[in-house]
Amino acid sequence: MKNIIWLASYPKSGNTWFRIFLNNLLCKGDEPFDINTITSTNGIASSREFFDQFCALESSELTLNEIDQLRPEVYQVISTEATKTLFIKVHDAYTYLPDNKPLFPSSVTKGVVYIIRNPLDVTVSFANHQNCSVQKSIELMANNKYCLSNNKKSCSTQLRQKLLSWDNHAKSWVSAQNIPMHVMRYEDMKLNTLETFASTVNFMGLKYSVYEIEKAINKSKFEDLQKQEIEKGFKEKTPKAKIFFRKGEIGNWRKHLNREQVETIIKNHKGSMLKHGYLTHKGDIVF
């Protein structure tokens, strides 16, 4: 049954903000929900705990490729048992297994919301998240073999996620076959919030009024998320990062990247930057 909506994005692209909004929309109430209890969305596709539970196995006892082989079956079982639409976060790129089957089966997919953000800003945010230099962040985002949770020395709570390069991550999802796709830009989320979120809510098949959507947006303001994180921490922050909700600004890259770094990033990711309006055909940076 097609009842999973994948909330897919490269890391640091606004996925968490959107899920917090969705939580505030689906769980009616006047007060903003605790950022540490995002209960209305259904976890992350690479959750080791989900995998282990649905396979009745310790994933740490399988090879990484064996795990990948079983992941589509995990989503089939999750979908079969679900009684409503599931909203599942994904950072993996949309990849295929050796038998040419997609990691995320179309048979369970109601749709994909692909959240994309200017890679110039992602570079800076990703450096903070990974506690690495901006230069290292540029290299990681350009690496087509880059994976999250690929640490072989300890047991992560997440399964390995192949990200590919930032450019190929975007291309992999946007060009995925046989699944309804809705691309939402972070910059539109910031600059044209109500219309952007309302359009996405509509794509997901949810019936909410403009008033309700606006209320949920107001309960999910970035400044309030920052405040909550300062007061009580945020469980999705990696131990390496100092803070999760850092700046959230459009164009913050201008304070952190030199000209050579900007040129490198554009060279690495030009295709998707052009396609999604981050670069004009003349080569001007839009945001």
Added chain:
Amino acid sequence: MYKYKAFGLGVLSEIVLNDLPSENAETDVTIRFGDVPEQLGGDIINQGVRYQLTKNSFLQNINRVARYWVKEGTEIIIKKYDGATNEEIVFFMLTTPIGVLLHQRGHLPLHASAFEINNKAVIITGNSGVGKSTLLTMLTQRGYKMLTEEICAIELINNKPQVAPGPAYSYLWKDAILHLGKDFKTLKGRINNPDKFKIDLSKSYCNKTLPLVSIYVLETKNSPGLIKEELLGFEKFLSLWNNIYRPRIAKAITNPINMLKFNAAIGTQTTVKRITRPKDWSNIDKLCDLILNDFQAQ
């Protein structure tokens, strides 16, 4: 056939089980090779990825290794796949199949390690990667004896919760091994995961069933420092349920009256405490100290 004792059960096995103590006990469970169906017949009460469960029967298919059929808490039948080694077959058998068998027999298997202190059993439980095995190995380095790792089965004997010994080993990731000062180059890696290593703990092994007195539930957080809190009432029950071995299967197979009996016995005879630790590993030694000091202070 070989005879062993595991989880308080006499085991008669066609396959060698090097990590279980040999004992000529009355047979409660038989493990043998044989034909195993590809699907179970009858009323399927739960299924997942390559496993099925009926009221009395469980079937699991481990790719390239074997199919396991666990019947009525008394038998495990194994259909070996070509090329599978006995080591792999035994390894996977001593996880979910034996865990389900314990569920079928009315034990309460937790995803946990356990060790002996002052002739009592102390359990450490929590999600995968939280540090149960690392702590257990660290405790053995400090002179304590292990009871079990991965699966800790609680049984009610005369209404008292008891923990019986399981296999005498631990599996650790490289980071944990380095932290414990061991040389992973001298250890055997897992076939499927060469970054996880087997630690033989047979020299630090307690081969007795012991009364359960304490459970420590480990969780992680994103801030520094260790937090310890005693769980009471419903939170105590929830902590057990949240750490039950193979929860989807447990939910389908556990007799609610049995669960209430465990809850009542553990509720009155066992302290349960939650310890929340930072996600990084820098304080594992302090965590070990905290558990030992807390137990001694009880």
